[in-house]
Amino acid sequence: MAAETNVLSIPVRMDTAAFREFSAFDVLTRQKRWRRPLLFAVLMVAFAIVCFTQVGKREGAALLGTVLTVVxxxxxxxxxxxxxxxxxQQAKRLKLETPRDVYRVELSDSGVRVLEAGKQDKQKLVQHYEWQQLYGAWRTASAVYIYVEVGxxxxxPAAQIPGGLDAAWKFVQEKMPAEKQHTVK
Structure with missing residues (x-):
């Protein structure tokens, strides 16, 4: 097999801040898990307001309204x-307090290759994914997240991509189906 000439190789070094930023993006932006707590808060405060309108008319209305608001x-x-x-806690378990090499991602015409962290000549291929089989890609102001499956x-991270975010996103736009590409403002 001939060596590919169009390859963007990205050695990824992870720290707690990058991990925290990704986790917040994944749970709050991509999965939108903020919606249920917000709905719960709105409903409870609405019930509390109803209770406060009954102060002086119903016994215990103020107490119930306060409890509903606090909850x-x-x-x-x-x-x-x-x-x-x-x-x-998960970042501590992964020993990310000090930045460390975690993997190398290579974007190429044939797909996405993930290699073990370490010296380039000694790296072991962990996984290869074709562009069509990927779940999706999200571009944020500070990183590109390539999902190989839902979870x-x-x-x-932008600072670690040779050529910046635009270089990685160019591969995504050219190779991945448009419905799997997402840009977050």
Whole structure:
């Protein structure tokens, strides 16, 4: 097999900040998991407002309104605090406090290759994906995230891409079906 000439090789070095940014993007932007806590808060506060309109007319209306407000606002805060705490704990388990090489991604005409981190001549191929079989790609202001399946993505931080985000996104736009390409403002 002849060596490919059109290859963009991206050695990815991960740290806690990049991991946290990706996790927030994945859960809050891509999966939109902020919607349910917000809906819960809006409904509970709406019920609390109804209770507050009954103050002086119904016994305990003020107390019930206060409880509904505290629960309606408090539980979403606990939800998000727990999420970000778990992301920090996972980053510690992955030993990302100090930046470390995690993998090398090569974008080429034939697809996306993922190689183990390390010296280029000693790298072992982890996986190869053809462009059509990928789940999707998302471009943000600071990275390109290539999802090989619903719950598995490879992060390409802008600062680590030779040629910047535009170079990686050019491969995505040319090779991946348009319906799988997403740009986040």
């Amino acid at each position: 309606g606002v408090g539980l979403p805060i606990v939800y998000f605090a727990t999420f970000f705490r778990s992301v920090s 598995k993505a490879y992060l390409l």
